[in-house]
Amino acid sequence: MTRFEAPPYEGLQRFDDYADVDEILRSAQFRQGSHGESLVFFGDSLLLTDGEDHLTRRRLASTLFSRAALQVYETEALLPVISRLMLDLEDSRGADGIIRADFVPLARAMLTRITALVVGVDDVDTPENTEIFQSYVAKLGVAASVEWSLRDHDEVVAEGVEAKTAIIEEFLRPSMAKRQELATRLERGELQREDLPTDLLTMLAVHADQFSGLDDDYVWREAILALVAASQTTTHALPHVLMHLEKWFETHPEDRERVQESEFVRRAVTESLRLHQPAPALTRIATSDVQLRSGRTIADGEQVALFFTSANRDVAKFGGEAEEFDLSRDLPTGTQPWGLNFGSGIHMCLGRPLVTGQPNKADESQSTEGTMVKIVKAVYRAGFTFDPDNPPQRQTHSVHDTFESMPILLRDPAAAAESVRGTGTEVA
Numbered sequence: 066m067t068r069f070e071a072p073p074y075e076g077l078q079r080f081d082d083y084a085d086v087d088e089i090l091r092s093a094q095f096r097q098g099s100h101g102e103s104l105v106f107f108g109d110s111l112l113l114t115d116g117e118d119h120l121t122r123r124r125l126a127s128t129l130f131s132r133a134a135l136q137v138y139e140t141e142a143l144l145p146v147i148s149r150l151m152l153d154l155e156d157s158r159g160a161d162g163i164i165r166a167d168f169v170p171l172a173r174a175m176l177t178r179i180t181a182l183v184v185g186v187d188d189v190d191t192p193e194n195t196e197i198f199q200s201y202v203a204k205l206g207v208a209a210s211v212e213w214s215l216r217d218h219d220e221v222v223a224e225g226v227e228a229k230t231a232i233i234e235e236f237l238r239p240s241m242a243k244r245q246e247l248a249t250r251l252e253r254g255e256l257q258r259e260d261l262p263t264d265l266l267t268m269l270a271v272h273a274d275q276f277s278g279l280d281d282d283y284v285w286r287e288a289i290l291a292l293v294a295a296s297q298t299t300t301h302a303l304p305h306v307l308m309h310l311e312k313w314f315e316t317h318p319e320d321r322e323r324v325q326e327s328e329f330v331r332r333a334v335t336e337s338l339r340l341h342q343p344a345p346a347l348t349r350i351a352t353s354d355v356q357l358r359s360g361r362t363i364a365d366g367e368q369v370a371l372f373f374t375s376a377n378r379d380v381a382k383f384g385g386e387a388e389e390f391d392l393s394r395d396l397p398t399g400t401q402p403w404g405l406n407f408g409s410g411i412h413m414c415l416g417r418p419l420v421t422g423q424p425n426k427a428d429e430s431q432s433t434e435g436t437m438v439k440i441v442k443a444v445y446r447a448g449f450t451f452d453p454d455n456p457p458q459r460q461t462h463s464v465h466d467t468f469e470s471m472p473i474l475l476r477d478p479a480a481a482a483e484s485v486r487g488t489g490t491e492v493a
């Protein structure tokens with residue numbers, strides 16, 4: 066099996082088996098241990114909180130991901146943006162009739178508006194503001210995972226702190242002020258809860274009393290967690306899907322015509338997610354002496370490194386071909402198709418339905434396809450192929466399993482813009 070390494074966790078006891086990692090993530094005998102170097106960005110956020118506080122806050126935050134909210138994000142903040150970006154690309158058609166683009170910044174741009182809407186950031190509406198907002202979020206993404214950086218860590222954090230100050234002053238503080246005003250009017254009975262937007266900053270403004278024990282900077286760190294979680298993870302994950310699908314079609318050419326089928330693309334997305342994790346490893350700290358079902362022991366206070374990437378390729382769980390991308394794989398009962406990619410237990414990713422969708426076979430009008438399926442379908446509808454003269458470039462400034470650049474050729478972005486406008490939330 067491929068052995069993945071994670072430099073910051075060299076001295077820690079490591080866990081690579083699916084069963085061990087899952088058991089630790091689900092156990093009440095561990096607390097969070099990740100992001101020690103990036104507390105200025107994520108400290109006290111939902112992700113790094115444990116116990117009762119975590120449960121209370123998680124319950125509040127889950128309202129941001131109700132079925133109704135997911136439908137609004139997808140139809141109002143994702144599809145119009147995909148459509149506009151595809152139409153904009155038409156202006157760059159070369160003399161040979163082909164459009165050249167880079168899928169990495171394109172995917173990031175497609176996710177910008179949905180990220181802003183989930184967090185509750187206003188004024189990400191003009192090209193200039195979108196560009197500025199996007200560059201701050203990208204810098205925060207790098208800094209908030211400084212643990213994995215191969216650059217000078219102090220420098221990465223300093224750049225992130227600069228981006229944090231700028232995004233607070235230019236975007237977060239004005240957006241929060243509006244929501245605090247709404248919360249005050251709600252309290253006075255001038256507004257009803259349904260008159261307020263569904264987003265993180267509104268939730269923090271309305272329930273401010275629950276966070277009164279935390280410092281003034283806390284709301285910004287919670288917002289930064291959501292901004293980074295909503296954009297960086299998905300941007301990192303999407304290029305892998307195109308790589309795997311194109312390789313799959315070489316040996317399964319008959320499947321190419323299925324690339325507009327929701328279920329087919331969802332399977333490709335989840336199988337790709339299983340193989341590529343947003344972080345090479347995460348950590349937990351034991352709160353008592355622990356013996357796992359496998360017999361391995363962990364001492365009270367010991368920090369352990371959990372290698373999701375190895376766990377998701379564990380042959381004991383996924384069979385002998387676990388390292389392969391296989392769209393016909395039979396999954397063991399009770400196993401998510403993405404394995405542990407979204408975590409497990411109490412901190413399991415809240416944004417997962419936004420990414421992989423919420424199908425509703427009984428009532429398709431209630432379905433969402435998810436950001437990844439929507440974007441992959443749109444890119445194929447635009448007549449995507451890889452650029453044979455410019456191969457994809459892996460990211461080299463960190464140990465993240467992702468791409469810095471993925472040059473692509475598009476033949477008909479207008480068709481993608483048109484089809485996205487027509488689809489709404491329907492399931493193909």
Ligand code: HEM
Binds near residue numbers: 291302406408
């Ligand atoms: C491909 C996309 C994504 C992946 C692979 C991913 C992965 C993860 C993982 C592994 C965790 C658990 C970390 C731990 O246990 O220490 C997590 C937590 C979280 N994710 Fe995601 N995530 C993705 C997208 C999103 C999106 C789109 C959002 C929000 C819009 C989001 C919001 C969160 C939040 C708020 C938590 C903390 C939950 C808690 O601690 O209770 N994620 N994610």
